[in-house]
Amino acid sequence: MTHYRVIILGGGPAGSLSALFLLQRRPDLAGDILILEAKRFPREKICGGGVSGRVTRRLRELGLEPEVLPRVPLRGFTVCYRDMRHRPEFGNRDCFVVRRSALDAFLLCAAAERGAEVRFTPAVGACRERRGVRVMTADGSLFRAQVLVAADGVNGRSREWFAAPHRGAKTLLLQTDAPFPEEAEDLHDSLVLDFTPPRFGIRGYVWFFPSLNDEGQRVVNAGISGGGFSSGSARRLRECFRAVLKDHPEMAGAFRAEPRFRAYPERNFSILQRFSVERVIFVGEQLGVDPFTGEGLGICADSAAAAAGCIARALEEGDFSFRGYASQLLRAPFFPLYLIGTTYWPQSLWRQPCFLFFMSTRESSAGGMNVIDYYAKVFSGLIPGEELYTLRFWRTVLRDAVGVLPEWLSTSAPTPCDRCP
DSSP: OEEOSEEEEOOSHHHHHHHHHHHHHOGGGTTSEEEEESSOSSOOOOSOOEEOHHHHHHHHHTTOOGGGSOEEEOOEEEEEETTEEEOOBOSSSOOEEEOHHHHHHHHHHHHHHTTOEEEEOOEEEEEEETTEEEEEETTSOEEEESEEEEOOOTTOOHHHHTTOOOOSOEEEEEEEEEEOOTTOGGGGSEEEEEOOGGGGTOOSOEEEEEEEOTTSOEEEEEEEEEEOSSTTHHHHHHHHHHHHHTTOGGGTTTOSSOOOOEEEEEEBOOTTSOOEETTEEEOGGGTOBOTTTOOOHHHHHHHHHHHHHHHHHHHHHOOOOOTTHHHHHHTSTHHHHHHHHHHHHHHTTTSBSOHHHHHHTSOOOTTOOOHHHHHHHHHTTSSOGGGGGSHHHHHHHHHHHHHHHHHHHHHOBSSOOOOOO
């Protein structure tokens, strides 16, 4: 039995960032933190690879410079619904797209360099003891610690081991890489998000991201979210992607051939779930992702920072209940954006396009912002998330709602108007 102060299940961004934030607060824990990761790095990670400015800020708090990574800097979003388009600017250059294999290896190496021990072996079980937790790995090793950080991802089993079931909906995504279409002007420095899939009965979106392949060549990373885990779901997603693609003739050069999609799961963040149990704290995709954009790295970074603070206090005071962790998450930078996404998706089941989207594509008055402009600037870290709680923001929402309601009612269908062919 080998003893540590903290064991972290998973060496992805949530696990590595938890170790980094904890070592920043408690340098004396170097050599006393164990990260258990199932796969050797660099590992392939199926993901769009979009990094928000809020995550970049978190990395810089830790003294990490993401500029050393091969990446594509971004200026803004392009949000679409059929022929409706709006392009809010981020207002800084802190958002970028990166290959997740490179980012994950970068963060894990940083954690190891600063004092976390890394072992590449999967955990196969864990339990609580009177004075800590015990973890068993696939090679038969046993480890004991005072605290366990569950950062084992959307498919991890840590919640099963500690009777803290998920509450957020699990969805299926399809993703592919294709040759970069030079004629797609928006794609050179913008994330293109098309919210037409609800029109076909799929509560998700199609994305086109400027990206790099493993050889550093420019590609477009594309995919579709919102699938269920049922028979025929992947087929429906593929058909919907092809239908939405017709509204993007600039992508024709990239998708002359049938896309070869790869599937992966995501789970939405939910405020109804358990964020921690005695001596165990959940971070990253064990909590979920933003339901609007599918961004998980923001929740990874914010939950890792909050967890590190709670663990540091627990080690000092001897109280391992982590009672304050949930309230810290609800005050974290990701949470205001989560509220917007949570508002958007129920609306998408009623009329098309969604009223919030209709407001989002309304042209802003000179010098002003609409709701998606605010979203973009919070996403980029240019303005704090608390701005979405201010009277100024809600005046903007009311102004746009009054301005677009008559047009929205006259153009929207009462129900999703199509199904994929």
